[in-house]
Each structure stands twice: as structure tokens, then as C-alpha cells.
Amino acid sequence: MEILSKIHARNLVEWAKDRPEVLVLSADLTSSTEADLFQKAYPERFFSFGLAEQNMMSAAGGLAREGFLPFIHTFAVFIYRRAYDQLVDSVAYPNLPVRMVGFLPGITTPGGITHQAIEDVALMRAVPNMTILEVGDATEIESVLDVTLDISGPIYLRMLRGEVPRLFAKNEPLKFNQARVLSQGTDITLFSSGICTEEAMRAMAILKQRGVSIQHMHISTLKPFSDPAVLEASAQARMGVITMENHTIVGGLGSAVAEIMADNGIGKKLKRIGLKDTFAHGASRAYLMREYELDALALVQAVEEMVGHELDITETDLQTVRLEAVHSIAKAEAL
Amino acid sequence: MTFSSPTATESTWQEIVYRIANNIRLRVLEHTLKNNGGYMSQACSAAELFAALYTKIMKIGPSEAPMVPPPFLGVPASDNPHYQTGRGYNGPIAANLDRFIFSPAHYALVLYTVLIEVGRMSPEGLAQFNQDGSSVEMIGAEHSPGCELTNGSLAQAISQAVGIALARRIKGDSGRVFVMMSDGEFQEGQTWEALESMVHYKLDNMIVYVDVNGQCCDGKMCDVLNIEPLKPRMEAFGARVFVVDAHDADALAAPAEVEPDGRPVIVLCYSDPTRGLPLLNTRAPKLHYLRFVSEDERETYRNEYEKMLVELKGS
Ligand SMILES: Cc1ncc(C[n+]2csc(CCOP(=O)(O)OP(=O)(O)O)c2C)c(N)n1
Secondary structure, three states, X not given: OOEEEOHHHHHHHHHHOOOOOEEEEEOOOOOOOOOHHHHHHOHXXXXXXXXXXXXXXXXXXXXXXXXXXXXXXXXXHHHHOOOHHHHHHHHHXXXXXXXXXXXXXXXXXXXXXXXXXXXXXXXXXOOOOOEEXXXXXXXXXXXXXXXXXXXXXXXXXXXXXXXXEOOOOOOOOOOOOOOEEEEOOOOEEEEEEOHHHHHHHHHHHHHHHOOOOEEEEEEOEEEOOOOHHHHHHHHHOOOEEEEEEEEEOOOOHHXXXXXXXXXXXXXXXXXXXXXXXXXXXXXXXHHHHHHOOOOHHHHHHHHHHHHOOOOOOOHXXXXXXXXXXXXXXXXXXXX | OOOOOOOOOOOOHHHHHHHHHHHHHHHHHHHHHHHOXXXXXXXXXXXXXXXXXXXXXXXXXXOOOOOOOOEOOOOOOOOOOOOOOHXXXXXXXXXXXXXXXXXXXXXXXXXXXXXXXXXXXXXXXXXXXXXXXXXXXXXXXXXXXXXXXXXXXXOOHHHHHHHHHHHHHHXXXXXXXXXXXXXXXXXXXXXXXXXXXHHHOOOOOEEEEEEEOOEEOOEEHHHHOOOOOHHHHHHHHOOEEEEEEOOOHHHHHHHHHOOOOOOOEEEEEEOOOOOOOHHHHHHOOOOOOEOOOOHHHHHHHHHHHHHHHHHHHHO
């Protein structure tokens, strides 16, 4: 698997080159959110707001009203927890094109509960006018900025940084409100998002070998959530539907799928893999994925429960995990 | 390597503060070398402050917590009776004793180190730093040793301390509430809201020590988002402000001795984020986190460590 580093940092510079209306706003986490290369390239379009996220959010609203495209860069928690009131009143209500680029989704950081954005999708989904995008690999990081061009209102972008694998072909960009079909099958439909897609892919080969036919679809648009292919795949699953997300099971991908299934009278079983309505704590990503059952093994268990028997799959049957180094040169801190 | 702990034979409290401060820097550097990363400049700037708080300034009792911190026992929840904060390391809660509120959660490495140096935690505790399943978290949370609040999202501790100080006043406690903060927290509006309420409610049982090292993640505060001049700004809010040299034990201790006069006390401790490790200056203006870019760089720091070790032993 190809692993790339600092993709967003480089891509943003290239993408913003001939777009003078693109501004970057940072809250004292410029290298940690890969906005450092932009700052270097276009210092006159970079605004340092210090650790004062509420002010930055409302200021972004002001800039957007004047015709600019402000890209807020900070850790996700400081966008939706710290500045929720501001993002609703100063940005979402007036439907302004502010792009909120949130880093450290879910349990991707050892920074503990104050740094782990585990309920951001739930809160953002509840905000009218909001669009929510989440990237799952390098190709999506490279293509997501293009997707933002056609969206006139605010966007919350659940971003990855540091070392990221390329899971999807470089010439298959992220497409707005379109699920990406990774495998076709008829027993179970699996919807995964963000880093959980990489985890799910680890289990796919062995599950197939054990005779379970899985329709695996990767979701990168969490709001709106109206891709007909998602509805179709939920309806056709013989045994049921599984969702898998790096987020609490309350209000995120699992809930979005539950809503469209119920809305459309699809009476299938739904299993939601995610944080089970709990906070996490500071530890490595791999450790937390196992502890909170967000990993490939958790998917195997969910599939076993759905098919009603054990599949005799152990950790060694799963494709190897890509272990992230705590101290990687691609990250400013060990966070 | 041996680290001595304070004994009755030490001549003055100031000497104890300086020795502990140097040991804090040494231990944090040792940790940073071993782990190829650490919050080093925070140790350089705040070593004397932590040492003075724990050995001279605060009136706190002996630790009530185990020398080796327990593993992480799950998050606070009604069905989790095991959850415990790290407050016990700062001694018992009593009407006449002070409370220590540690605010800038990324300074946790420095906090853990001072706990070791003053004999409240065993060095094995530090070995658990940022290890899977440990409570000795990189960004201190309320279950981490020496912490009683969760403040990784900066600038919330001071407001929580306002609540604690109000409660202590209602209860008639004579003990005070000490808050240790970083200067970056003064970029957040919440800090200033807290000040408003401290002044409004005349919380002179609160004393806030700020490590003014002039640094934040992106570099120098004056370039990232200027917050100076702090003293007149705070005085305009109605606070009683002292400006001291963060590396001078007497200067650090003096403001805690003043008679309360109805105003909350803020001690602005102006510090040097490379104090004791001038080599760090080669990384300026970005000092927030020390991770070696090469084996060579690590080696330079290792040499510096050896020198510091010899100096400390010699003194
Ligand atoms: C609300 C909030 N915003 C941003 C951050 C990310 N962050 C961690 S430390 C820090 C600033 C560091 O400045 P300071 O607190 O003065 O500490 P120092 O640079 O001296 O370590 C920032 C922005 C945070 N922890 N909380």
C-alpha cells in the first residue's frame, strides 16, 4: 500500500494558486493542521488568529460575506465544541461559504477526550445548511477541495493528516454525495467512513473466503445523505446492514443510514460499529480501535452475529495493520 | 543516574527550589531523548514555578495517591465506580489547605516530573507517559497524576476554578485556590470572562500563576496573536497583578504572602523558554515541541544532557 505524507499541505498550495479568494485562518495549530506550506506560499492570504477559535469562526463569517472563501484550519474539536454557537449564528444561518477543516477525527489522536472529535458529525448533521465531507484516503484528500467548489454554503470537512494510505485509485476522485463501491455482494451491505474504511478493507478478503458476500461502500458525504445507491444497497442486503465509523454510534453515519432505512420502510437489521456512547481516552490509535471495537476484528464479530455463526477468523487472518508512528516527521507534535 | 530528593539538611528553601527545578529540566530532557519527543521548553520556562509552588508557595498536605499511578480505569460514568481523579497527588481536601488547579494540559510532562522530584510520584509513573492503557496521559486529563480538571481544551480550568473558589467561600474555607496557567490561554476570550467574574465576586481566595514564556505552537505570541501588555490589561479588569522573574524563587513566592484585599491575584511569571538549555534557541522561533529531526540533533542534545548531569552532580 502506498503511504503518502502531508498530502493536504501540498495540495492546498497547488489548489489555491489561481484562486485568490481562498484564505486560510489558523488558530495556533498551523503546522499541526498542515497549513504551514500555505502560510509560506501565500503569507498575505494567511491569517493567524491565535488560540481564540470563537472569534476566528465569526471573523470567517465576515470574510465570507465579503466574497472570500475562508478555510478554517484547527483540530475538529475546537471548531464544533469551542465555537458551535458562532458557527451556527455567524456562518450556518446566513449560509456562508466558510470551509471548516477539522483535524484529528475520532480516536486518531492520543490527546485524550479534549482532542478526540467523537461526536462532531452528530452535531454538524443537526445544523441546517451544513454540508459534511469526510476523507478516507490520500486520493480523497487530493480531490475533496474540488468538491467544495460547487457548494455554496458552509462545509465541515473531517480531515486526515500526516501519513495517509492511498486506498482508492488516483484517478477516481471523491464525488459529492456518491458512495464509492469497494466490493459487491448480496448478504450484507457495509457502509464505512473515514479511517474505518481502511480497517474494513483488512477483513474483506477473509470474509469473502469464508463465503460471506458483502456489498462494501465507502461514504465521504455525510450530509446531504441522499445517494440513491445507498438506499438501494440497504434494501437489497439479504441479512442486514452494518455501518462502521470513527465516531460515536449516536448521530453519525449509523444514524444517517438508520434514518433513510426507516424513512423508506426498509425493515432490515442494522448494526452500528462505532464508539458505544462513551468517551475515550488518550492512547494509540490501534489500541483505541481495539478497545472500543472499531477495527477489522469488530467488523468480523458484527458479520458473525449477522450471519448467525462463527467464521473462525483470527487477528492473523486479517491483512496487516499499518501502524502509525507516534513520532512521525509528518506530524508537528506527538498528538 | 540518581536524583536526590529534598532533605532536612538543605540550607535554604530557595536552594531546594533551584535544585528541583534543575532536576525537572534534566528529567524532561532525559524523557525527550528517550522518546524522541517532549514538551521541553515548558520545562525550561516553568521549572522554578512548579518547584516553588510545590515546596514553598502552596499549603498542601502529603500525597494521598499511590506512588505508582494506577492504570486508566475507564471514563467517568454512573456505572463506573472506579473512576478517580489525579487530585490525590496534591494532598487531602481540607478547609485550611490550598487547592492546586493545573491548567495547561500539555505541560503535564512537567507536572509529572515535579511530582517525582518532590516525592509524590515514583519515576515509574513517568515511564507510563503516553503508554496505552495508562492514566499518565500526554495531555493531562482529570485522571492524570496531579490533575483534577480536564483542560486539554485550553482556558477552561480558570473558570472551573472560579466555581471552586466560590464554593470554598460559601463553605468558609480559609485555604486558597491556586491556578497554574500558560500565557497562550490568555488568547482565549474565556480567560478574560473568568477574570471579569473573579473581580466581580471579589475572589481574593484565587491566585493565578502564569508562565509567560512568550511562546505558543506557531512561535512567538507577539507574532501569532499579541496579548501584551498583560499587566495593564489585567489591572484594567480590576485584578491585583504582580510581575515577577519566573526563575527567581523569592520573587515567585512573594505575591502569595500579600494580605488579601478583595482582588484576585495574578502573578505574571516572565520566563525564558530555553532556560537551562540554551541549545533550544537554535530552533527558535518554534519551541513548542521538541522532536529531533535527525540522529545528529539528538546526539547534540544528549551531549547537553551529559553536561547538565555533571553540573548537577557537582553542585
Ligand atoms: C482551545 C484550544 N485551542 C487550541 C489548542 C491547541 N494547543 C495546544 S497548546 C497550544 C498553545 C500553546 O501555547 P501556551 O499555552 O502558551 O504554551 P507553550 O507554547 O508555552 O507550550 C495550542 C494552541 C488547545 N489545546 N485548546
